[in-house]
Amino acid sequence: MNTESKPFASSVEPLRGQLDAWRQSRARGERIPESLWQAAAELARAFGVGRVARALGVGYHPLKERVQAPGEPGRSTEKPVAFIELPMAAPMHRSEWLVELEDGRGAKMTLRLGPGSGSDVLALAQAFWRRQP
Numbered sequence: 001m002n003t004e005s006k007p008f009a010s011s012v013e014p015l016r017g018q019l020d021a022w023r024q025s026r027a028r029g030e031r032i033p034e035s036l037w038q039a040a041a042e043l044a045r046a047f048g049v050g051r052v053a054r055a056l057g058v059g060y061h062p063l064k065e066r067v068q069a070p071g072e073p074g075r076s077t078e079k080p081v082a083f084i085e086l087p088m089a090a091p092m093h094r095s096e097w098l099v100e101l102e103d104g105r106g107a108k109m110t111l112r113l114g115p116g117s118g119s120d121v122l123a124l125a126q127a128f129w130r131r132q133p
Helices: 006-025 034-047 049-056 060-068 119-130
Strands: 097-102 108-113
Touching: 006 034, 006 049, 034 049, 034 060, 049 060, 097 119, 108 119
Parallel strands: none
Antiparallel strands: 097 108
């Protein structure tokens, strides 16, 4: 643990000792007691799952599952929101807009639009794309 910080080392050492003692006295095939997993999960919330799993010699994925398990104290049972609506900022008022269109044959069209003429852009663009060569 020579590359680890002192707060991490001092936090993980007692649990590492408990795990080592359990490993020496366990019966073959016996699973790690839930109390040790809970202590490891608390450390993982503070210091990171990968770091704690390596230091304790436990599986990354089982530890991660315990850290993310719903219904634990202080953990939300709601799923994270995939979409968040943000309030729209006040629109910028510009006196003129420039729209440039170019098709695959190299034909170009430039539109200079004044305030309030935005609804015309769609019709003009559609006419540009549908025209015959």
